[in-house]
Amino acid sequence: xxxxxxxxxxxxxxxxxxxxxxxxxxxxxxxxxxxxxxxxxxxxxxxxxxxxxxxxxxxxxxxxxxxxxxxxxxxxxxxxxxxxxxxxxxxxxxxxxxxxxxxxxxxxxxxxxxxxxxxxxxxxxx
Amino acid sequence: xxxxxxxxxxxxxxxxxxxxxxxxxxxxxxxxxxxxxxxxxxxxxxxxxxxxxxxxxxxxxxxxxxxxxxxxxxxxxxxxxxxxxxxxxxxxxxxxxxxxxxxxxxxxxxxxxxxxxxxxxxxxxxxxxxxxxxxxxxxxxxxxxxxxxxxxxxxxxxxxxxxxxxxxxxxxxxxxxxxxxxxxxxxxxxxxxxxxxxxxxxxxxxxxxxxxxxxxxxxxxxxxxxxxxxxxxxxxxxxxxxxxxxxxxxxxxxxxxxxxxxxxxxxxxxxxxxxxxxxxxxxxxxxxxxxxxxxxxxxxxxxxxxxxxxxxxxxxxxxxxxxxxxxxxxxxxxxxxxxxxxxxxxxxxxxxxxxxxxxxxxxxxxxxxxxxxxxxxxxxxxx
Amino acid sequence: xxxxxxxxxxxxxxxxxxxxxxxxxxxxxxxxxxxxxxxxxxxxxxxxxxxxxxxxxxxxxxxxxxxxxxxxxxxxxxxxxxxxxxxxxxxxxxxxxxxxxxxxxxxxxxxxxxxxxxxxxxxxxxxxxxxxxxxxxxxxxxxxxxxxxxxxxxxxxxxxxxxxxxxxxxxxxxxxxxxxxxxxxxxxxxxxxxxxxxxxxxxxxxxxxxxxxxxxxxxxxxxxxxxxxxxxxxxxxxxxxxxxxxxxxxxxxxxxxxxxxxxxxxxxxxxxxxxxxxxxxxxxxxxxxxxxxxxxxxxxxxxxxxxxxxxxxxxxxxxxxxxxxxxxxxxxxxxxxxxxxxxxxxxxxxxxxxxxxxxxxxxxxxxxxxxxxxxxxxxxxxxxxxxxxxxxxxxxxxxxxxxxxxxxxxxxxxxxxxxxxxxxxxxxxxxxxxxxxxxxxxxxxxxxxxxxxxxxxxxxxxxxxxxxxxxxxxxxxxxx
Numbered sequence: 001x002x003x004x005x006x007x008x009x010x011x012x013x014x015x016x017x018x019x020x021x022x023x024x025x026x027x028x029x030x031x032x033x034x035x036x037x038x039x040x041x042x043x044x045x046x047x048x049x050x051x052x053x054x055x056x057x058x059x060x061x062x063x064x065x066x067x068x069x070x071x072x073x074x075x076x077x078x079x080x081x082x083x084x085x086x087x088x089x090x091x092x093x094x095x096x097x098x099x100x101x102x103x104x105x106x107x108x109x110x111x112x113x114x115x116x117x118x119x120x121x122x123x124x125x126x
Numbered sequence: 127x128x129x130x131x132x133x134x135x136x137x138x139x140x141x142x143x144x145x146x147x148x149x150x151x152x153x154x155x156x157x158x159x160x161x162x163x164x165x166x167x168x169x170x171x172x173x174x175x176x177x178x179x180x181x182x183x184x185x186x187x188x189x190x191x192x193x194x195x196x197x198x199x200x201x202x203x204x205x206x207x208x209x210x211x212x213x214x215x216x217x218x219x220x221x222x223x224x225x226x227x228x229x230x231x232x233x234x235x236x237x238x239x240x241x242x243x244x245x246x247x248x249x250x251x252x253x254x255x256x257x258x259x260x261x262x263x264x265x266x267x268x269x270x271x272x273x274x275x276x277x278x279x280x281x282x283x284x285x286x287x288x289x290x291x292x293x294x295x296x297x298x299x300x301x302x303x304x305x306x307x308x309x310x311x312x313x314x315x316x317x318x319x320x321x322x323x324x325x326x327x328x329x330x331x332x333x334x335x336x337x338x339x340x341x342x343x344x345x346x347x348x349x350x351x352x353x354x355x356x357x358x359x360x361x362x363x364x365x366x367x368x369x370x371x372x373x374x375x376x377x378x379x380x381x382x383x384x385x386x387x388x389x390x391x392x393x394x395x396x397x398x399x400x401x402x403x404x405x406x407x408x409x410x411x412x413x414x415x416x417x418x419x420x421x422x423x424x425x426x427x428x429x430x431x432x433x434x435x436x437x438x439x440x441x442x443x444x445x446x447x448x449x450x451x452x453x454x455x456x457x458x459x460x461x462x463x464x465x466x467x468x469x470x471x472x473x474x475x476x477x478x479x480x481x482x483x484x485x486x487x488x489x490x491x492x493x494x495x496x497x498x499x500x501x502x503x504x505x506x507x508x509x
Numbered sequence: 510x511x512x513x514x515x516x517x518x519x520x521x522x523x524x525x526x527x528x529x530x531x532x533x534x535x536x537x538x539x540x541x542x543x544x545x546x547x548x549x550x551x552x553x554x555x556x557x558x559x560x561x562x563x564x565x566x567x568x569x570x571x572x573x574x575x576x577x578x579x580x581x582x583x584x585x586x587x588x589x590x591x592x593x594x595x596x597x598x599x600x601x602x603x604x605x606x607x608x609x610x611x612x613x614x615x616x617x618x619x620x621x622x623x624x625x626x627x628x629x630x631x632x633x634x635x636x637x638x639x640x641x642x643x644x645x646x647x648x649x650x651x652x653x654x655x656x657x658x659x660x661x662x663x664x665x666x667x668x669x670x671x672x673x674x675x676x677x678x679x680x681x682x683x684x685x686x687x688x689x690x691x692x693x694x695x696x697x698x699x700x701x702x703x704x705x706x707x708x709x710x711x712x713x714x715x716x717x718x719x720x721x722x723x724x725x726x727x728x729x730x731x732x733x734x735x736x737x738x739x740x741x742x743x744x745x746x747x748x749x750x751x752x753x754x755x756x757x758x759x760x761x762x763x764x765x766x767x768x769x770x771x772x773x774x775x776x777x778x779x780x781x782x783x784x785x786x787x788x789x790x791x792x793x794x795x796x797x798x799x800x801x802x803x804x805x806x807x808x809x810x811x812x813x814x815x816x817x818x819x820x821x822x823x824x825x826x827x828x829x830x831x832x833x834x835x836x837x838x839x840x841x842x843x844x845x846x847x848x849x850x851x852x853x854x855x856x857x858x859x860x861x862x863x864x865x866x867x868x869x870x871x872x873x874x875x876x877x878x879x880x881x882x883x884x885x886x887x888x889x890x891x892x893x894x895x896x897x898x899x900x901x902x903x904x905x906x907x908x909x910x911x912x913x914x915x916x917x918x919x920x921x922x923x924x925x926x927x928x929x930x931x932x933x934x935x936x937x938x939x940x941x942x943x944x945x946x947x948x949x950x951x952x953x954x955x956x957x958x959x960x961x962x963x964x965x966x967x968x969x970x971x972x973x974x975x976x977x978x979x980x981x982x983x984x985x986x987x988x989x
Binding site: 034035056057058059060061063064066067085088089090091094097098 | 560563564566589592593595597646647648650690724725727
Binding site for chain 3: 156
């Protein structure tokens, strides 16, 4: 069972994503901001198979999290999906440049979310 | 001065009765001040108490709603192609609770459902909408729309348009020219989103300027609503008397990359309003209209600064290389710092860093111009 | 002889009486205007969240300018907190005003900064800029750091930031101010919602951070200050912002946007020559010049305020530092009135000349003087045994209850905007503060104001020498 870290400060959004992932039998940990994200990542020794992160959050934004993960040996290969609002195309470009593997626009399409996760997780295996 | 308290009070009373008017007024106001202060205390107390209770209530309800939704709607397999509405029906059963029979509870439910719908698309999003309908929450919304208070109408319009519940044009259209700013905006948004016939009709009718803030909201609705048929914006760019509508259409032309509207934009270069002209130039640049380059370079010298800057930017964006000489000349000869900077920026955008021209300019320019060039070539500096 | 004294006394008494009545009436009027403005804002906020702007390609760009001088202890957290502001198109410009601590080294290390060839255009003259840094880490691409020679004032530092700013509007703040994450959205909203006027400045409520709980530059708890002096200031700030500024905003007569946080139209600010580094009240001074510029050039303008608290700042907690700050503000006010006196009661300057300026002149500048004169007069009367005790007491009680009422109303309006503070105790504590304010805090203000005027008149310099070095640590955030 793959472990996914969800970093998202919006309550409803995180409820939805968490539920979709659990339904698809992933193990999900959810944190609400950059600080908690760093804490849980350190604590677990980057023990996740995939990270889904929002972009604008307190303490550290999604890009900082992404960049920090990329600068750590354990995290270099860790797939990261950005959750962004529709219309933030510039930000998505910026995120992809920083090494995000994929992005999802809100409102999310559950099937799309799962498809992208599977693709990334399978890529990693093969 | 050793009188007792009673004497003192008596003397005050005596003073009041026979005091000059000023003192009587002052004493009167002392009482007014004291009572108003007490009223203020009471209001603070009441507000806090009510707010506290409401927050607690809403939090509790939200938790309940989340639970019910997780069990009933979010539990469906996101990839299955079940007949839509089936899960919603069972969910609707689950929501038949006393908490959701009163108006307040129903409002919390509506708000939460809207929130969910804004976060999830596809079958799951549709389920949320079906649930809203099955629970007859749309009736609540329509009731609010009939209310005389503008804020309730705004709320209703938001709910109906986000849930995509059709509302007759005759109800919405008059509201789009309402005197109340918030209501007018909400009505326009709802109209664009819900109108089956001509969602852009109010562009023709809009007499009031479209505020920048309204444009942001409209832009979002237009670009995120799927079924809207995008018209040719040239009709408003050419014929509208409302400058803000023209300006907004230019932004939409860029977003939809609407090449068929370009002739109208080109014509706009002759407008007297320099702010609008600058926006037209900006639009041409972002669309990378190579045919416009000659005209832009031609009119350059007669333009005010903001249009000149836009022309330089546009030439850089189009980047055909045809006007490199022009940019170079502006960079070397212009007296205005901003113009030189934008010329340099456009040059460095279209020329590769090691190119002959850039090397030449780097060698021959003044110290300040050299700094400008380096500034523009530095990938760390965006502007 | 006796007769002359009597006449003089009568004239004085009636003047003070008329003055006082007008003052109290205008407070009442402000309270009413403010209530309308606050309610209007709350209503329109309810249905229009700022979230749309977060995702819009139409969002206007904003440059956030934050000067810093020897803030080494907190600078990293503070800059990080600026970087988490919620907005799409913005840049952060931190101006290191020749700090003598290791601020610059810390910044370079933390954000992987490198000096860049920046085409800095000194549209406003400032002390020389040494270097401009950008981060090599693309995560921090929004960040620009200007390292400049100390200009002995916040004004000079902000001016350098304005020169480097890329966007049309700039937010001016302080590195040690803690901003709400939605600050930019809230401040730009009034600009985008204004119909026919050019909004040249927008301000928001400032609040005291002395007892707030911070965690890595993020605020996690809001409390009224525990110490008495800061708590007096909290009450004063609430009154000045929520009641005062909001009242004025309804009339489009806002006299000043505080230096702690404000959004400004860059073009007009530059055309006016930016902040004046010789001023002791540079924020109000710039505002006055911007209005004057707009009026001289017939630009219909507006200055707006929003009642929401977006900025938390630390205020002096000792009487000594507090006194320094207020003396400086008073001096700045006197300076400003002197420099722009030509606007006084000139119809050409519209509301600025007919309302804002006279109001500030009579009720801000002259108030401490008249109050002081009044006290002296009463003491003299007492000494001569001429006082009518009951009348004097009635008037005193009247002024006392009135001032408590005004302050309590301000606290109420503030609570309408948002339910600040978590516990009832905190609010009760705040409501009790005005009872003491009159006796303890107000005399201090009168005293320091008079000192400021005295310094202004004598042009005293020596006393400022050592504290002026760090002028803006104590004086950025005037509420009035």
